[in-house]
Amino acid sequence: MRNLSLRTRVLTGSAVLAALGAGTFGAVSASAAAPAAETRAAVKADTANRNLQQSTHLTVSAATKAAEAVLDAAKKENQRVSVAVVDRNGNTIVSLRGDGAGPQSPESAVKKGYTAVSWNAPTSELVKRLAQAPNLKDIPGTLFLGGGAPVQVKGAPVAGIGVAGAPSGDLDEKFAQAGVASLAK
Amino acid sequence: MRNLSLRTRVLTGSAVLAALGAGTFGAVSASAAAPAAETRAAVKADTANRNLQQSTHLTVSAATKAAEAVLDAAKKENQRVSVAVVDRNGNTIVSLRGDGAGPQSPESAVKKGYTAVSWNAPTSELVKRLAQAPNLKDIPGTLFLGGGAPVQVKGAPVAGIGVAGAPSGDLDEKFAQAGVASLAK
Amino acid sequence: MRNLSLRTRVLTGSAVLAALGAGTFGAVSASAAAPAAETRAAVKADTANRNLQQSTHLTVSAATKAAEAVLDAAKKENQRVSVAVVDRNGNTIVSLRGDGAGPQSPESAVKKGYTAVSWNAPTSELVKRLAQAPNLKDIPGTLFLGGGAPVQVKGAPVAGIGVAGAPSGDLDEKFAQAGVASLAK
Amino acid sequence: MRNLSLRTRVLTGSAVLAALGAGTFGAVSASAAAPAAETRAAVKADTANRNLQQSTHLTVSAATKAAEAVLDAAKKENQRVSVAVVDRNGNTIVSLRGDGAGPQSPESAVKKGYTAVSWNAPTSELVKRLAQAPNLKDIPGTLFLGGGAPVQVKGAPVAGIGVAGAPSGDLDEKFAQAGVASLAK
Amino acid sequence: MRNLSLRTRVLTGSAVLAALGAGTFGAVSASAAAPAAETRAAVKADTANRNLQQSTHLTVSAATKAAEAVLDAAKKENQRVSVAVVDRNGNTIVSLRGDGAGPQSPESAVKKGYTAVSWNAPTSELVKRLAQAPNLKDIPGTLFLGGGAPVQVKGAPVAGIGVAGAPSGDLDEKFAQAGVASLAK
Amino acid sequence: MRNLSLRTRVLTGSAVLAALGAGTFGAVSASAAAPAAETRAAVKADTANRNLQQSTHLTVSAATKAAEAVLDAAKKENQRVSVAVVDRNGNTIVSLRGDGAGPQSPESAVKKGYTAVSWNAPTSELVKRLAQAPNLKDIPGTLFLGGGAPVQVKGAPVAGIGVAGAPSGDLDEKFAQAGVASLAK
């Protein structure tokens, strides 16, 4: 393993983090328009040791902050929702059952977040893809309803925020985007 | 914590219960026509201690009474059904497997009750919403078939009564509404 | 329904809340020593309308605050844990997967919180009861390992905080108690 | 198929029902002492048509009556429990989640009822058999804790009543037996 | 309990069995055309003791005979299928995984049998009802594909035979009907 | 691929079948005494094409015959049991729910058959191994109770027969062995 390849990796990483500083969190619409890009996960091959790779995750603190931003946004509009933040690996990092939200909302939120991070697109966009491939919605763990938004680092998905409980998926997704936006601050 | 805020909460609660005395149980159609209202759950923020909130539930005795009213109504029309009463939290309070009802009926009844309380509307109404958002029916725990009716306190859902086993969802729901009505007596 | 009975209920409620102001959150050891009391749940029969009852819950905001207090306490001792807050109804209100905590920790945390709120005692105490009734641990949803602590209102359980991931159950439970303590502040 | 064989079947059935009139419900202790008998289920071969057999079940009305008797008995001792009545086929006929009973109680009650009807003995007796065959408790659907009691017709099991939520299995089982006793009235 | 009521019950039973001798097994098409009848289960209220009811079941020997008749019929047409016989209570009495049948066939067979006995109609008929109520197919345990046939006693369902693995549901159902027919011999 | 290697394979196969003709079915005790041998499954590497291998299975007809032999043996001793035949791959080939057998018996039978074929030994023997490795019983799908017997071809397991419902595991296993013996006839 040479220093050189390590340095190369570092610089790449540096670029990523610098970009983040510039507020690329939540730049969802662009990559949603580019489906071919949506499978570029936030996993960088480690050039120095081919047995290992690195992946980027939200800290639990950041995920909690985003989830609380969702609940705040919903409260302002007098809506009762639940929220979940799901990792690129499909694991739920944060799940909050909102006061007075319906019993179906916590699991729906998890599934929306899972769907958003799996395809790296807002679930309201993904619903449209069912016109082409209706059985996508049979994939276990998914829910094709508005309310999920991906969290991206340089266009690659690191997490999905799912929201459920408002009277429409559009409202749910508005709150989810508020959660994404809170991470860029 | 001051007495004043407590008193305020009490008076609010008093209004709720007085309204109940006036027979608001089962006033389903109104709020079903107002989807924006359906997320107002029967949970009142406790203004005195911000860590706590109160929620309103049917007693098991009331829920059993309602379930038996369902079975009586079905028996009068010579139908064999199962019935369930599901809490606003999504927990099943009462489940009765009717004599001679089909094996699919107990779980169907639970899911209809769950669906009715989750959206605070009769499931026959909710079926119509699938025209707008067909994937609502993929939410875990739900069943979009006639036969579920919400139990409301001042328009907010406290439980759902689900019925299954009759030849049509309309019949199932008629019996479910008989259960709701029994609570106002 | 008469005003009088309502007032009675209110005064009772007032007593509860006043007691909370006096810091009874987390007074766990006392009631754990009194097993006969542990089934008194935080549910008060509504004397005015026999169909309804009220139950007391943590707000999601309070539950999140407690969960973050747990993570903070663990971080100070350089431990990586996950935490969950489970409602008296058995529903998970908050689940946080801690940075670097083992994959087994989120579900273990939920089960410890569930166990603590079900028996209204710290799970380290409940482990001892297995000497008498070893098959208690076969009850679905439970986990008899240190790390769970009940949240009480006047001795009755309203929630359970479960923690998992530290090298010992004692450490996990120390962090859980830090979460309970944060609610009394 | 001859009339004669039919008559034979009828007389047998008659004997069963007559015996019931004499109050054999709940005669649990006798057959519990005779483990060899516990596999005689309440299923009688139909001698006239060898493709068919008859089985005896509680009506849902009887099962509900028994479940409510359980809750009444518990209430008298100020205990909060859940109760279930499980059929000889293993299906749950009635499930009531008691006011304020712990979240673990409804499923525990089902499993205790299931265990009692499967082996046709009170679960407090069955716990003792684990000394001989400890892995009996690994059989899916079972729970080897006091609180389950079989409902018998002429010594054969037709249902099991399971109770959970009291501070001890002995208390739970006392209430379950009250439910069995209510059927003999 | 009087002899008279007992005799009444007996005569009814006698009629059932006599009818069976006359070959009413498998007279499916008639009742399928009469949906209102499909909820009349093979459960007869016991008029003498209101706590009990009787239900009619296939013996395991009869169910096995029917299942083997299915496999024989399939073999004659060189098809590889699996077969299941499901009780009116929803329990699987017999399950046979046919030689060389696809891995999806055993569970499909169970679900088809379950569906046929639940609605007391061949599943090929039930598929047509989805035009009216498309979400029927979301009921847990069901599969709306040709291949299931009810076993009836005087028009009431006692079991369902499900077959899966042939290239079409029509073929599967032809074999299922061969199983039903074998019971009338 | 040369004819020679094929012939070699054939002769091996021939030896297997000849041995079977000599009644090696059910020669259980020998290999149970030789734990090192119990992992030799009935899978023979195909020497001609290294991508493929052959495995030996019971036909569904043979498995059904064995299962019925089990029920006959139980009937002779007036016991009510369920039986299952499980493949070396872990798939259930035949499942028969015996008349009047307890509701826990069908799944117990499957698990005993699964356990017997997995370790190629009667489950009564396997129970003894728990003294050395008590957590073996935590392996999913297993049940360490008497009542399971392997079906062997030249000492290698091809299936397991599981029986449940009799008052003791010894009785269950006696019936299971009757099923194995029926295959050698």
Next chain:
Amino acid sequence: MRNLSLRTRVLTGSAVLAALGAGTFGAVSASAAAPAAETRAAVKADTANRNLQQSTHLTVSAATKAAEAVLDAAKKENQRVSVAVVDRNGNTIVSLRGDGAGPQSPESAVKKGYTAVSWNAPTSELVKRLAQAPNLKDIPGTLFLGGGAPVQVKGAPVAGIGVAGAPSGDLDEKFAQAGVASLAK
């Protein structure tokens, strides 16, 4: 058991293996066009001993080679996918979670492989059959999306290769076919 019947079986087997040498792996399109053939599984009745049958499987080594060929093909097109190889019995032989592939991909891959081997056709072909029988997709374990391809021996299915994670099912299936092709080399 006579030598003659054995010889017959051998010659049949010889034909199979010879054909494989000629590269029949992956001749998918032909049999997909012949649905009637798709139920001929790779199971040959053993004419010498009617209790036994042989079935043909991929070795784990072959299955791993095929799965790695899939990942290599995907990598060349810069796609991140997961892959699974599922046996004719429905068991997963190999499952590889590709670097950076979405969390939904491993289970989707298993289901696509399962679907392809169950119907012995590429899943892109099977999707078209839903026009005739839309509820096929409700069969447990299946997923009707492009990306699954059967592995055949003389036209009979021995395994299915499923791929998921690329932006379209067509791409997924192209990689799956690369896996099938690798087996013919």
Next chain:
Amino acid sequence: MRNLSLRTRVLTGSAVLAALGAGTFGAVSASAAAPAAETRAAVKADTANRNLQQSTHLTVSAATKAAEAVLDAAKKENQRVSVAVVDRNGNTIVSLRGDGAGPQSPESAVKKGYTAVSWNAPTSELVKRLAQAPNLKDIPGTLFLGGGAPVQVKGAPVAGIGVAGAPSGDLDEKFAQAGVASLAK
């Protein structure tokens, strides 16, 4: 975000990779002796952007190589086993069902790998800890039997290799360690 903190992170990373070059893979015994260290997961806080963290994983290629090394080691000793490689997040990266391995082996292998990576110790060591905390084995997803070994980077767990199917857990674990060792080459 400053360059300086980035450089710091890089150097740390460099140390990790250099250490790997020196063969620290599989240095299991040391850290197993230091339970306090076992919760140090391979997750490094990103000091530059507090919302993100990096985690280290095996590539699928490395995990497959290790799994094949396990099967090779088992083959040399004529044992038939299955193997799984489980990620620090609890996701299964590679699962190989070995030729002729028992049906219980694939899931057992996954659970052993999961257990090893969760506690960062060989499962043979973890079994001993049950003396102190016997209910550890009730944690979902775990299996406390020899046969699991952690894969470590600088002492922190990145994966677990689980093996099942050999006659003893010691043998299984020997093969698992061969898989770990293959990664250091």
